[in-house]
Amino acid sequence: MYTQALDAQPGAAGADDAEQQARLARFQERIDRDEKIEPTDWMPEQYRHMLIRQIAQHAHSEIVGMLPEGNWITRAPSLRRKVVLIAKVQDEGGHGLYLYSAAETLGVTRAALIEQLLAGQARYSSIFNYPTLTWADIGAIGWLVDGAAIMNQIPLCRCSYGPYARAMVRICKEESFHQRQGYELMLTLARGSAAQRAMAQDAFARWWRPALMMFGPSDAHSVHTAQSMRWKIKRFSNDELRQKFIDATVPQAHFLGLSIPDPELRWDAASQHFQTGPIDWGEFEAVLRGDGPCNRERLAARREAHEAGAWVRAAAVAYAEKHPEHAPAASVG
Numbered sequence: 001m002y003t004q005a006l007d008a009q010p011g012a013a014g015a016d017d018a019e020q021q022a023r024l025a026r027f028q029e030r031i032d033r034d035e036k037i038e039p040t041d042w043m044p045e046q047y048r049h050m051l052i053r054q055i056a057q058h059a060h061s062e063i064v065g066m067l068p069e070g071n072w073i074t075r076a077p078s079l080r081r082k083v084v085l086i087a088k089v090q091d092e093g094g095h096g097l098y099l100y101s102a103a104e105t106l107g108v109t110r111a112a113l114i115e116q117l118l119a120g121q122a123r124y125s126s127i128f129n130y131p132t133l134t135w136a137d138i139g140a141i142g143w144l145v146d147g148a149a150i151m152n153q154i155p156l157c158r159c160s161y162g163p164y165a166r167a168m169v170r171i172c173k174e175e176s177f178h179q180r181q182g183y184e185l186m187l188t189l190a191r192g193s194a195a196q197r198a199m200a201q202d203a204f205a206r207w208w209r210p211a212l213m214m215f216g217p218s219d220a221h222s223v224h225t226a227q228s229m230r231w232k233i234k235r236f237s238n239d240e241l242r243q244k245f246i247d248a249t250v251p252q253a254h255f256l257g258l259s260i261p262d263p264e265l266r267w268d269a270a271s272q273h274f275q276t277g278p279i280d281w282g283e284f285e286a287v288l289r290g291d292g293p294c295n296r297e298r299l300a301a302r303r304e305a306h307e308a309g310a311w312v313r314a315a316a317v318a319y320a321e322k323h324p325e326h327a328p329a330a331s332v333g
């Protein structure tokens with residue numbers, strides 16, 4: 001396993017200071033040359049922790065993110081919409097699995113990460129603590145939440161850590177399909193009856209600001225951005241990505257004929273960007289503290305699913321013990 005190589009690497013404590021500095025400098029040179037860092041390569045402990053933190057949060061977000069949309073699978077208005085929604089929710093589950101696997105290459109186990117999530121000790125994206133009240137919310141999530149996810153995640157395909165970057169390539173392709181299905185759903189509603197247009201407008205009004213918050217705190221308050229960008233984990237700051245998303249999304253809203261739920265939104269000719277009114281960071285912090293509209297409900301649903309799935313895990317272990325010849329190659333040894 002990759003983790004054995006990590007265990008064997010010399011720790012900072014035992015290394016002579018000058019040697020450690022030289023090693024850190026060589027590591028940074030590799031990053032600056034845009035070389036990929038692979039699991040068996042030497043890496044600073046802080047780099048490894050930074051990646052585990054971000055990849056785990058990302059994986060948890062995908063898994064918890066299945067819940068708001070899963071809520072509408074039984075109520076999708078047509079067979080076609082139901083099939084598409086089931087496929088999308090399954091994709092999110094798959095993304096979680098690729099990401100937990102990427103995190104495992106850094107020396108943590110998926111079981112430990114899931115335990116942290118269920119214990120309420122892990123972060124996942126703020127956006128999934130909002131409710132899906134109407135069918136139009138499914139369109140708004142695809143258009144705005146997947147749209148924001150793509151804006152944030154395309155640069156992660158060039159992240160310096162190989163396994164994360166490679167996982168993101170496929171994830172981004174699937175997220176693009178998700179975004180399009182959401183936009184197509186909104187377009188159908190926007191071109192539908194007055195009641196459908198009102199439903200689309202209402203969903204847009206509720207999801208717009210939480211979608212802007214997905215990009216994280218403003219650059220002035222972001223704890224990790226500077227180091228993360230030096231290590232080319234993040235390629236753009238939170239505010240840069242938020243602005244790209246706003247500039248891409250406002251014309252899409254205009255095309256749909258929806259009004260932007262922000263009276264202060266305006267085109268700024270000098271900067272050539274749309275400017276929004278202030279973001280309610282108090283609300284963002286409340287959601288991160290666990291006091292968002294659905295935080296408790298989401299964790300309760302994950303715990304229930306985990307307990308209900310105990311027999312599946314037990315059966316898988318029993319099967320693996322009976323049939324070691326079927327074990328995946330990566331887990332042997």
Ligand code: FAQ
Nearest residue numbers: 058061062065092124125126149214215216222223224225
């Ligand atoms: N929610 O210093 P920064 C998706 C935390 S996937 C909750 O700026 P960083 C697909 C942050 O962790 C969506 N917490 O941190 C989908 C840190 O806390 P810590 C998830 C947040 O890491 C669609 C603290 O605030 N995407 O949508 C949030 O440099 C539809 C300080 O922040 C990813 O995870 C937040 N919004 O930048 C699925 C992408 N923002 O750890 C289903 C990868 C910040 O010190 C349906 N992640 N925090 O306790 C990233 O790009 C980064 O981690 C950021 C945050 C940009 C999220």
